[in-house]
Amino acid sequence: MTDSQTDTVVQLSGVSKVFEGRGQKAARVEALSGIDLSVRRGEFISLIGPSGCGKSTLLRIVGDLIGVSDGTVMVNGKLAREARLAREYGMVFQAPVLFDWRTVQRNVELPLEIIGRPKQEREARAREMLALVELGDFAGHHPWQLSGGMQQRAAIARALALDPAILLMDEPFGALDEMTRERMNLELLRIWERTATTVIFVTHSIPEAVFLSTRVVVMSARPGRITKIVPIDLPRHRDVETREMEHYFELVTEVRESLRGSEGEAVDPRRVAAEGLSA
């Protein structure tokens, strides 16, 4: 009992979120309803579902970037707000959101600056993180001098700088081309193995979710609910060959079918078709 408690990083109970429409015409939107989920330390959880199913909202609720309408969010035994104030989160967005005026090195130093670490420690830590994402040679560049994939790696280095208990990633590779995306998937797994951090990852790519995760959380739209949780029992260490395993395809199919089963009118058939091709 105690063991499983200390091992739980995120505990969502009965979480719901309603966006009250402002003005007369804006409708009241029930974004999330009755979400229960617990994430153990070291897990890699993907949230997947049709657009508008509230997966990004759920991620922001875990990170205390927006509040809940009902229910509780516990992170490391604390309320989400307390966890945020204790700087337990690393955030990665779909865009890198690096600061133009800072070099890559100083972008990674940013969170360390905010918590007031001394200069030497900041520099050493940032160098270490940049080496981890293989950007050591680009420390002195400005973000706009790097490619999209490199920028996103810098953003991951920044997110890891504070050694967060949990890494929240909102479609971090959604804007990258397919080849870069697959390479970034491998790199993310390598980083995840080395840092042993807990990851919650929002995506709308089924192959990506299956390849990366220990569990895939399938959601439906309006209101956003969890319809199924698919455990991914592939070997923990994954590489290029994992994508060719038969069991990988079975899991991709399983996730796809549970998505189809849960699908509201919000599923975009073109997207499903595109994912079928890339799988």
Add this chain to the structure above:
Amino acid sequence: MSTRRRLRPALGFLLIVAILLVGWEAAKLLAGDPWRFPDYGFYWDPPLRWKPVNDLNLPHLWTIFGAFWELDAKGETYLSSLIGAAFFTARESALGFALGTGVGLGLAIVLIHVKVLERGLVPLLVASQTVPIIAIAPVVVVGLRAGWFGVAIVATYLTFFPVTIAAIRGMRSADPRAFELMRSYAAGRRTVLRKLRLPASPPYLFTAFKIAASASVVGAIVGEFPAGIRDGLGGALLQAMQYYSFSPQDLWAAIAACAALGIVAFLLVVTAERIALRGYRPTEDGARA
């Protein structure tokens, strides 16, 4: 190649000035007063007559140029007295610019954090800028005992507003996710201001600084009128206006001095911008430099 690139805008500027000057004399050739050069035995009677380009309203360029070398009672050329006046006015406008950008930036920081004030105060600020400066200047200058500091305050009055508006825009220009990122680090308002809002602003601020640089020169010149200050360009203009009917070239020479000061102020800001924005994402505008 890099020097050629740097020279190109300067050449463009000179070309346009040359075209304007040629146009100026061409108009006089066509519709001005008769050209008389008895020393060279040259006389030209323009085929048309148009009042705006006669010798009183639009003196010949060489007449204006000659005005610079006229000696005053102290044996000083008009050019050197104008240069002295320009330095005097530059001091007023520099202080006005500094105070104006300080006030403008400070005001923007307050407004961005207190929404109620923004809604209440911005319309008032807009109203303040629609009152002609010529009406405000005596109030400020006389209230502050007509010193050059009072004149600088008039320049401040013209300077702060574009800075406030640009700073508000600039401090809100960052990606909303950058603010989420700062929130995820539990960064306070002050940290967000220092690490995100302020450093995101310069590309917007410099646009305002360019407007403010010219405005501060105008403010300083106009401020000198009611102050009765005779040491600056405002004083020089006032004096030249009195003698306009028999020596219009003096006013034109003083106007040229004011324009030169305005251009210098603008170029200083442009240079500062090039240096300050080196780390920022290049834009179409910046790529040219």
